[in-house]
Amino acid sequence: MPETNRRIVLASRPEGEPRPENFRAETAPVDAPGPGQVLVRVQWLSLDPYMRGRMSAARSYVKPVGIGEVMAGGGVGEVLASNAPGLAPGDIVMGYFGWQTHAMADAAGLRKLDPAEAPVQTALGILGMPGMTAWTGLHNIGQPKPGETVVVAAAAGPVGSLVGQIARLRGCRAVGIAGGAEKGRYLVDELGFDAAVDHRDPDMAGKLAAACPKGIDVYFENVGGTVWDAVLPLLNDFARVPVCGLVAAYNMTELPPGPDRTPALMRAILVRRLTLRGFIVWDFNAQEEAFRQEVGAWLREGRVKHREDVTEGLENAPEALIGLLKGRNFGKALVRVAR
């Protein structure tokens, strides 16, 4: 087998924002699959905000990527060789292949995709982890009721855009926060959000208040920082806040200056009977089939839309992740590793 694996490993842990030198490209030989394994040629690599967490040594959901280890990540690829029943060369599979062109994977951890059902890379976006994050967080924690106001930040991204579209389908007012006028137009004109707010606007808090005349009942939290500061005063009694991510804090190296506003947050939780609840998509793994059926049907019927932001070539993945953490992507961030 004359194939060579190109891969990107974690060279060093970032202080604050990741930089190109935190990554290193390598090559490695490609072996034949052992029992129960398949060799996959990766076609698509998914880039997601959680990857910043894996680059740090700090306590988080799962163990960090080690120095010198292949960067973690989900992908879609083609089976080149199989030593596992049920998978054959040519099959398209989704799995956690990491940042590399070739991956040896246990068949048990893979999901076989049907290219006739939807473009295979949607398994990394609207029909995959980001889509399920939006759907499970909104239903289990946000619990939006018709007529309520649902706000989501990073609204042009794969999670936020589906949160807003589900809110609309559930009869809610959907308000999206995103960076720049182009994303705002996309949210309103193409996705059907009721309003969009530019987080770069110096009067972002005032614009958000104007966009939410009846306050906020559900805030799907995936950024933190100044957006959260603008949201908190607008939360209605009994508002629900699924806490899904805090991109604004991922590159933070120290806490911001005082005063310590923790008591004010706790008081708001108490007096307005807020619910803040953190979650990770796999907390709701039992709902995966229900998610895929409902959102898959919406997608086929054209009731939800999605958008991809494709970077060509594995070697450009580090810059693309750095940009993602700055909000530079417009749609689901993907790297096309091979055609």
Next chain:
Amino acid sequence: MPETNRRIVLASRPEGEPRPENFRAETAPVDAPGPGQVLVRVQWLSLDPYMRGRMSAARSYVKPVGIGEVMAGGGVGEVLASNAPGLAPGDIVMGYFGWQTHAMADAAGLRKLDPAEAPVQTALGILGMPGMTAWTGLHNIGQPKPGETVVVAAAAGPVGSLVGQIARLRGCRAVGIAGGAEKGRYLVDELGFDAAVDHRDPDMAGKLAAACPKGIDVYFENVGGTVWDAVLPLLNDFARVPVCGLVAAYNMTELPPGPDRTPALMRAILVRRLTLRGFIVWDFNAQEEAFRQEVGAWLREGRVKHREDVTEGLENAPEALIGLLKGRNFGKALVRVAR
């Protein structure tokens, strides 16, 4: 009717801790009840931490007590005269009579008590608002499962002591935080808590960690401040925090100095999938009968205990409330207004 009403009104709003001059004693004539009303001679006045909130003009659940208005509060008393069907002189009723010796009350807002069932003042404590706060917050939000660890502060008070006792009845490890060795002994020796921690101990955080070897699954929050700081690092994945009160912050006039730890709290919520949810007892009014039946049975069977801290005389209520906010009470704080 030769009776004179003595009452205590809010003379001025406190800055920080309430002081005696924020209160003023007055007398007023007593009228005959109008249609649907009864005249009540108050026997017991309940003192509760929420009263500090009513003294401030800040946004809270309900409108503040106005300057010159009678201080708000629940009480138990005897009907002196009735102009309402179903209530007769001599009946014992519970209602929100305020800080006064005589109250004119709409019969619709009163609950008639049966002195044969339990001492009437328990309607202000373990069988009343504090007891129901403990029971509803723990069941609806805390949702303790057998084998889990439940921590509660102000544990010798009427809410905390019932939280811990319910936790034990549900098969949990109950850890109480209270001020001083005497309260600690009471929690362990009389109420059956598994451990007690003195919040005045310079190593309170270390003692709490030692008392919770498997971490904390439910923290019933009613104090905030340094106790919360000690609890947060010990919360397990999926821990639940019913936020019921923040006594440590009630007298706070400004936010504490920095850094701003809000991002650290949000990150803990995210990574450990915590649930923080504020509540007020009346959010669960529909469960009042279920609460009273279960806790009433436990009380009659001796499976839960309670303790009263009685101040004699309405004129001493201001000092008693000031002491309550400093944790000086030991048990349910009551004022005996008349025998």
